[in-house]
Amino acid sequence: MREMIKMIVVLxxxxxASGGLLAALREGTxxxxxxxxxxxxxxxxxxxVLEGSSNDPITSRFQIKDGDALRTFFVGVFDGQPTALxxxxxxxxxxxxxxxxxxxxxxxxxxxxxxxxTHAETAGLGAKAQSDPKFGGQFKGASIAAPxxxxxxxxxxxxxxxxTITSRxxxxxxxxxxxxxxxxxxxxxxxIKEVK
Amino acid sequence: xxxxxxxxxxxxxxxxxxxFRLVLGLCPTLAITNTVENAYGMGIAVTFVLTFSNIxxxxxxxxxxxxxxxxxxxxxxxxxVCVVELVMQAYTYSLFMKLGIYIxxxxxxxxxxGRAEAFASRYGIVRSTLDGLGLGIGYTLALSMxxxxxxxxxxxxxxxxxxxxxxxxxxxxxxxxLVAAPGAFICLGLMLGIMNxxxxx
Numbered sequence: 398m399r400e401m402i403k404m405i406v407v408l409x410x411x412x413x414a415s416g417g418l419l420a421a422l423r424e425g426t427x428x429x430x431x432x433x434x435x436x437x438x439x440x441x442x443x444x445x446v447l448e449g450s451s452n453d454p455i456t457s458r459f460q461i462k463d464g465d466a467l468r469t470f471f472v473g474v475f476d477g478q479p480t481a482l483x484x485x486x487x488x489x490x491x492x493x494x495x496x497x498x499x500x501x502x503x504x505x506x507x508x509x510x511x512x513x514x515t516h517a518e519t520a521g522l523g524a525k526a527q528s529d530p531k532f533g534g535q536f537k538g539a540s541i542a543a544p545x546x547x548x549x550x551x552x553x554x555x556x557x558x559x560x561t562i563t564s565r566x567x568x569x570x571x572x573x574x575x576x577x578x579x580x581x582x583x584x585x586x587x588x589i590k591e592v593k
Numbered sequence: 594x595x596x597x598x599x600x601x602x603x604x605x606x607x608x609x610x611x612x613f614r615l616v617l618g619l620c621p622t623l624a625i626t627n628t629v630e631n632a633y634g635m636g637i638a639v640t641f642v643l644t645f646s647n648i649x650x651x652x653x654x655x656x657x658x659x660x661x662x663x664x665x666x667x668x669x670x671x672x673x674v675c676v677v678e679l680v681m682q683a684y685t686y687s688l689f690m691k692l693g694i695y696i697x698x699x700x701x702x703x704x705x706x707g708r709a710e711a712f713a714s715r716y717g718i719v720r721s722t723l724d725g726l727g728l729g730i731g732y733t734l735a736l737s738m739x740x741x742x743x744x745x746x747x748x749x750x751x752x753x754x755x756x757x758x759x760x761x762x763x764x765x766x767x768x769x770x771l772v773a774a775p776g777a778f779i780c781l782g783l784m785l786g787i788m789n790x791x792x793x794x
Binding site for chain 1: 658671679
């Protein structure tokens with residue numbers, strides 16, 4: 398009996414100490430891990446869509462509650478004004494979800510750029526949505542009043558040859574991002590002013 | 594005969610160098626020795642876990658009841674592995690991405706467990722620290738050696754930190770086979786053979 402109690406007490410104490418240590422460490426590193434994840438996973442896409450901004454879009458970010466989800470927005474400063482906004486969205490690609498980073502100009506109501514963060518599309522075809530800047534570049538300057546469409550659907554975006562589904566998905570993702578923007582516009586415009 | 598403290602440390606560097614002599618911890622030895630950076634990153638992570646788990650287990654060796662010692666060892670090792678994982682994620686994210694699943698897998702790596710059972714639970718803190726450090730450094734050296742050989746032959750370059758540095762020149766035809774999994778087995782086999790020949794004297 399005594400041995401039994403000793404076993405329980407020792408194991409409980411060790412586990413508690415371990416749990417406490419790890420919880421404290423997690424608390425301490427959480428913020429840094431978040432930044433690192435942003436930097437390495439989404440960083441390249443954010444920097445490519447907000448290229449030329451005078452600030453670091455990853456540090457100039459804010460979050461807004463959208464229903465249950467918490468959305469993150471990245472701000473780019475151009476000519477001293479925080480006018481560029483990048484937001485993340487997802488789309489159903491040819492093979493599963495694609496992550497997209499959509500940047501728009503809130504003053505001129507125009508798209509600045511679209512970049513793919515994560516995808517599982519076919520290498521050499523759909524994967525070009527990420528690797529070929531020509532495809533994402535087509536969105537630049539398009540008005541945000543009407544969601545972009547591929548030429549087959551009567552729009553102006555030339556689909557990647559052999560990857561119409563992927564191209565359509567990217568357009569759909571951009572449309573989703575624009576809808577989110579319209580929905581949260583008052584809060585976004587309020588927050589974006591604070592960025593310097 | 595009892596070993597001196599120096600011997601306790603140096604045995605991990607040659608006489609009991611983990612992958613070649615103890616032939617333990619082979620899963621990461623085969624899997625991540627494709628670049629030198631991965632190899633020493635893994636080695637440092639293992640050294641950290643091994644040293645601290647040895648210290649903790651040695652300190653608690655008289656308190657831990659023998660019947661539940663394995664559970665206690667696993668908790669101690671798993672704790673330090675989580676520490677390594679969080680710290681790597683926070684400060685060396687790109688290395689963390691490359692090593693991926695092999696960091697959490699240190700928990701089931703036989704080296705920390707083996708040292709806990711065979712050494713730390715029997716000897717004092719000073720000896721256990723030296724044992725952990727020695728074996729950890731030995732492991733790091735062994736992985737780095739294997740990785741240097743594999744990477745140079747397979748790609749003609751060497752990755753010490755983030756970017757590969759070309760060492761064999763442009764005319765070198767890369768022997769890609771060595772960077773693939775079977776190449777790892779062959780290299781390890783050759784290394785083990787060399788170690789055996791050298792150790793025969």
